[in-house]
Amino acid sequence: MKKVYSHCNNHHHQKQFNTRTRTRQHNHHSHSHSHSQYQNIRLQNLLLLHSLLLIIVTPALCNVHQPLLNLKSNNQTLRSNLELLKLRRIRAHLAKINKPALKTIQSPDGDLIDCVLSHQQPAFDHPNLRGQRPLDPPERPKGYKNKNNGKMEMKSFQLWSDSGEECPNGTIPIRRTKEEDVLRASSIRRFGRKHVRRDSTGNGHEHAVVFLNGDQYYGAKANINVWTPRVTDQYEFSLSQIWVIAGSFGFDLNTIEAGWQVSPELYGDSNPRFFTYWTTDAYQATGCYNLLCSGFIQTNNRIAIGAAISPRSTYNSKQFDIGLMVWKDPRHGHWWLEFGSGLLVGYWPATMFSHLRSHASMVQFGGEIVNSRSRGYHTGTQMGSGHFAGEGFRKAAYFRNLQIVDWDNNLLPLSNIHQLADHSNCYDIRQGSNNVWGHYFYYGGPGRNVRCP
Structure with missing residues (x-):
């Protein structure tokens, strides 16, 4: 989970880095052979596609993982609330059937009479x-x-x-x-x-x-x-x-x-x-x-x-x-x-x-x-x-x-x-x-x- 969050936080820097990389590559190959130019354009397109995917997918990932974590903690809260409710019901039931005692006797087997x-x-x-x-x-x-x-x-x-x-x-x-x-x-x-x-x-x-x-x-x-x-x-x-x-x-x-x-x-x-x-x-x-x-x-x-x-x-x-x-x-x-x-x-x-x-x-x-x-x-x-x-x-x-x-x-x-x-x-x-x-x-x-x- 931590990796996803650090990746989400660095998303803006990643975009800048990708843009700089594309610019340097373009300048370096501007006077090369047309085949090289073709390869360059193809590479640029691939890089651009990669960048676009990063732009689209990464925030989506950030948004997906956040609710998942929230869901997990909500489930834990719900479970503990249900357990508390059950315990309250049990205690209310016990208060109804266990009547006030004038005297309590401890039995050898652990019973309380x-x-x-x-x-x-x-x-x-x-x-x-x-x-x-x-x-x-x-x-x-x-x-x-x-x-x-x-x-x-x-x-x-x-x-x-x-x-x-x-x-x-x-x-x-x-x-x-x-x-x-x-x-x-x-x-x-x-x-x-x-x-x-x-x-x-x-x-x-x-x-x-x-x-x-x-x-x-x-x-x-x-x-x-x-x-x-x-x-x-x-x-x-x-x-x-x-x-x-x-x-x-x-x-x-x-x-x-x-x-x-x-x-x-x-x-x-x-x-x-x-x-x-x-x-x-x-x-x-x-x-x-x-x-x-x-x-x-x-x-x-x-x-x-x-x-x-x-x-x-x-x-x-x-x-x-x-x-x-x-x-x-x-x-x-x-x-x-x-x-x-x-x-x-x-x-x-x-x-x-x-x-x-x-x-x-x-x-x-x-x-x-x-x-x-x-x-x-x-x-x-x-x-x-x-x-x-x-x-x-x-x-x-x-x-x-x-x-x-x-x-x-x-x-x-x-x-x-x-x-x-x-x-x-x-x-x-x-x-x-x-x-x-x-x-x-x-x-x-x-x-x-x-x-x-």
């Missing part, structure tokens, strides 16, 4: 819920057996509580969302949402599940084995959960979901985390994970939704599972969530839903992964323990004590069960039942292998 006043939680930003207060605990389903109140067990269920710190009464623990969490998402609008379009069986989502349909369901319960499956791509996840479903798999699908998941995009690490999800329009515009939008009302000051679960199961060694129950309160009609042994986490208000306002038409238990095929072949993301169902206890992941809740608030064993492993060479499932575990199944797999290319 904010103790937020119960009535200031994100749920109450929703226009339908504004000004409300959390409800009292509902009546448990009949046939519910709770051997203890879970207080002793609770200490070791989540990593952040290993610090020995607790959130005061009247507050709820909320995992703080950081700038880098939102920056990992494909967009601010999609942050905290499942990347599912229309039918959840499409779009790279693969399942190994058992399900019931054809009746009216008012809840589901199971113990879910917790592992740390490997997720090979930042935008993939591996989860194990209960689904409570109503509506069609078109645009009106209603779901309530709870379980554990490994999601590097959402959490920035590979820890299995307790999570919830809901949607009323097939994952289009409503709903989110955890408390990342208004909807779920938390009532518990000891469980942080989205926080890492500890301990976890290890292959051929100690096994660990978590109890989960989702059921509809017969009195108010809201869908409540219980975690561990008898600890109520909170509820999804019935008014948030269309179809689930009355009951569920399907209940599903099992695993789900995302296969993005980012390397051109099937993902190596594991489901469950990363081992096939056939390996059994201590090696394959399991669900046990599967039950559903009926219209009269009774906990019942499963009947008319279907199973689905939509990519059984990658992840499979095997059911069974006995007196100790009730209805159970093993499920999962390694993803990519010789039979799953």
Whole structure:
């Protein structure tokens, strides 16, 4: 670029030099042979043409390069302005979901757990819920057996509580969302949402599940084995959960979901985390994970939704599972969530839903992964323990004590069960039942292998 500018600045001198050269050449050859004169004229013409070209082209070059440089700096300015705008939007979004804390607890895994006043939680930003207060605990389903109140067990269920710190009464623990969490998402609008379009069986989502349909369901319960499956791509996840479903798999699908998941995009690490999800329009515009939008009302000051679960199961060694129950309160009609042994986490208000306002038409238990095929072949993301169902206890992941809740608030064993492993060479499932575990199944797999290319 510098050469062009020095050339532009010397353009006038170049013209003078060319004129002087032509004059000297003309004087020197004025008395020569006519052939020489002819050559001279030809040379002069060429020189003149060269000069004319210089006169025409050089300023054009000067004028072209100047805007190019301006364009480059304008692009840089535009880019930095866009980045600033994005950062401002992210900070505005964080200000909306990160509520003022009475106390903040540092978790060993780097999470910050904010103790937020119960009535200031994100749920109450929703226009339908504004000004409300959390409800009292509902009546448990009949046939519910709770051997203890879970207080002793609770200490070791989540990593952040290993610090020995607790959130005061009247507050709820909320995992703080950081700038880098939102920056990992494909967009601010999609942050905290499942990347599912229309039918959840499409779009790279693969399942190994058992399900019931054809009746009216008012809840589901199971113990879910917790592992740390490997997720090979930042935008993939591996989860194990209960689904409570109503509506069609078109645009009106209603779901309530709870379980554990490994999601590097959402959490920035590979820890299995307790999570919830809901949607009323097939994952289009409503709903989110955890408390990342208004909807779920938390009532518990000891469980942080989205926080890492500890301990976890290890292959051929100690096994660990978590109890989960989702059921509809017969009195108010809201869908409540219980975690561990008898600890109520909170509820999804019935008014948030269309179809689930009355009951569920399907209940599903099992695993789900995302296969993005980012390397051109099937993902190596594991489901469950990363081992096939056939390996059994201590090696394959399991669900046990599967039950559903009926219209009269009774906990019942499963009947008319279907199973689905939509990519059984990658992840499979095997059911069974006995007196100790009730209805159970093993499920999962390694993803990519010789039979799953």
